[in-house]
Amino acid sequence: NAGVTQTPKFQVLKTGQSMTLQCAQDMNHEYMSWYRQDPGMGLRLIHYSVGAGITDQGEVPNGYNVSRSTTEDFPLRLLSAAPSQTSVYFCASSYPTGEGQETQYFGPGTRLLVL
Amino acid sequence: AQSVAQPEDQVNVAEGNPLTVKCTYSVSGNPYLFWYVQYPNRGLQFLLKYITGDNLVKGSYGFEAEFNKSQTSFHLKKPSALVSDSALYFCAVRDKNTDKLIFGTGTRLQVFP
Numbered sequence: 001n002a003g004v005t006q007t008p009k010f011q012v013l014k015t016g017q018s019m020t021l022q023c024a025q026d027m028n029h030e031y032m033s034w035y036r037q038d039p040g041m042g043l044r045l046i047h048y049s050v051g052a053g054i055t056d057q058g059e060v061p062n063g064y065n066v067s068r069s070t071t072e073d074f075p076l077r078l079l080s081a082a083p084s085q086t087s088v089y090f091c092a093s094s095y096p097t098g099e100g101q102e103t104q105y106f107g108p109g110t111r112l113l114v115l
Numbered sequence: 116a117q118s119v120a121q122p123e124d125q126v127n128v129a130e131g132n133p134l135t136v137k138c139t140y141s142v143s144g145n146p147y148l149f150w151y152v153q154y155p156n157r158g159l160q161f162l163l164k165y166i167t168g169d170n171l172v173k174g175s176y177g178f179e180a181e182f183n184k185s186q187t188s189f190h191l192k193k194p195s196a197l198v199s200d201s202a203l204y205f206c207a208v209r210d211k212n213t214d215k216l217i218f219g220t221g222t223r224l225q226v227f228p
Contacts, residue, residue, distance in 0.1 A: 004158070033215075033216075035218075040124075040220060041220060042205060042218040042219055042220040042221050043159075043205065043216075043218040044218075045215055045216070045217075048215065058215065090158055090159065092159075092216075103149075103161045103164065104159075104161070104216060105161075106151075106158035106159040106160070107158050108156075108157060108158045109156075109157075109158050
């Protein structure tokens with residue numbers, strides 16, 4: 001299994017540009033989520049999904065959109081990038097219930113710089 | 116609201132010495148607690164978790180954590196630190212209603228040779 005994969009690894013955007021951060025997992029996990037990591041603030045939840053067709057907001061959803069058309073993919077869209085969105089973004093997935101539910105598997109991250 | 120706190124931004128320890136990385140929590144009901152580790156330029160990796168049962172939880176790479184309900188703590192420990200343990204460590208608590216993981220701000224562990 002490839003686990004959780006993210007593309008791109010690094011991206012530079014200009015203010016106002018849009019882009020999509022890709023996330024895919026091949027573990028048939030129902031639960032997927034997006035976090036951003038900023039110095040001194042730990043990881044903050046942006047959006048999450050408990051299954052295909054279902055998404056919900058996390059702690060810091062403003063400026064980001066998500067969709068979940070398949071179990072495998074959970075893209076994160078920035079419609080109009082702002083310098084405040086400069087961060088490292090992590091995608092994670094886990095089983096929905098039962099043993100293993102609580103353990104999240106993280107992708108390698110996407111480093112985004114907005115100028 | 117459920118939360119975790121990691122009071123130390125950085126912990127320095129000499130190789131071979133025991134290490135402790137502190138975590139305290141604030142939750143309603145029984146907590147589900149986790150430790151994750153992040154090596155440079157990598158995603159987070161699961162270390163261990165406490166769901167129920169024994170207060171001493173053993174995890175990967177020789178790490179263990181002790182759940183202390185009276186002190187609302189879940190400190191990460193290792194009897195003998197390695198230079199390769201140097202990384203960023205995150206404590207987290209799971210919100211049982213939403214499955215959301217709430218992370219602490221992280222503690223950087225530096226192990227010196």
